[in-house]
Amino acid sequence: xxxxxxxxxxxxxxxxxxxxxxxxxxxxxxxxxxxxxxxxxxxxxxxxxxxxxxxxxxxxxxxxxxxxxxxxxxxxxxxxxxxxxxxxxxxxxxxxxxxxxxxxxxxxxxxxxxxxxxxxxxxxxxxxxxxxxxxxxxxxxxxxxxxxxxxxxxxxxxxxxxxxxxx
Numbered sequence: 001x002x003x004x005x006x007x008x009x010x011x012x013x014x015x016x017x018x019x020x021x022x023x024x025x026x027x028x029x030x031x032x033x034x035x036x037x038x039x040x041x042x043x044x045x046x047x048x049x050x051x052x053x054x055x056x057x058x059x060x061x062x063x064x065x066x067x068x069x070x071x072x073x074x075x076x077x078x079x080x081x082x083x084x085x086x087x088x089x090x091x092x093x094x095x096x097x098x099x100x101x102x103x104x105x106x107x108x109x110x111x112x113x114x115x116x117x118x119x120x121x122x123x124x125x126x127x128x129x130x131x132x133x134x135x136x137x138x139x140x141x142x143x144x145x146x147x148x149x150x151x152x153x154x155x156x157x158x159x160x161x162x163x164x165x166x167x
Contacts, residue, residue: 001027001030002026003023003026003027003043004016004019004020004022004023004026004027005022005026006022009022009023010045010046011046036121036123036124036127037123037127039090039127039130039131039155039156040131040155041155041156041157042155067138068138070140071134071137071138071140072087072088074137074140075087075088075089075137078100079092082096082099084096088134089130089131089133089134089137090130090134092130094126097126097129097130097133100129100133100144101129101132101133101144102143102144103144106146107144107145107146107149110146110149110150110153111125111128111149111153114128114153114156118153118156118157120156124156127156128149128152128153128156129144129152131151131152131155131156132144132148132149132151132152133148135148135151135152136148
């Protein structure tokens with residue numbers, strides 16, 4: 001979604017005169033329970049038009065697609081070994097998820113702190129664990145570690161555009 005009604009919250013020359021209040025009002029129209037069902041909250045800043053004409057930087061799409069295919073293969077093998085009908089981490093029940101993501105004391109402490117700070121619901125915590133399992137799969141890691149949990153939590157920590165920093 002756009003950060004505000006006009007869509008230009010981060011551009012002082014184009015933002016409406018009501019910023020940052022309009023962003024807060026606009027984003028508050030989405031209910032908490034609905035937001036809780038969205039696993040990844042990522043702010044995508046505007047890109048300069050001419051910058052988009054420059055040669056692409058970063059990982060090629062084919063390499064990303066190959067990594068995703070490998071992660072899916074790992075998931076299918078893991079679920080088959082566990083006798084689960086699930087095909088992806090998103091389809092795994094909460095009980096099976098606890099087997100897929102065993103937490104050491106340091107990871108549990110990180111999750112408990114995040115639970116308090118982000119006021120995560122049980123649904124939110126479950127979704128963080130699923131995303132962390134997927135992050136580990138994409139990295140080719142067998143176990144979910146602290147860095148995987150931290151990355152998954154970073155996708156939950158919704159900043160709601162720039163209005164929180166500006167407010």
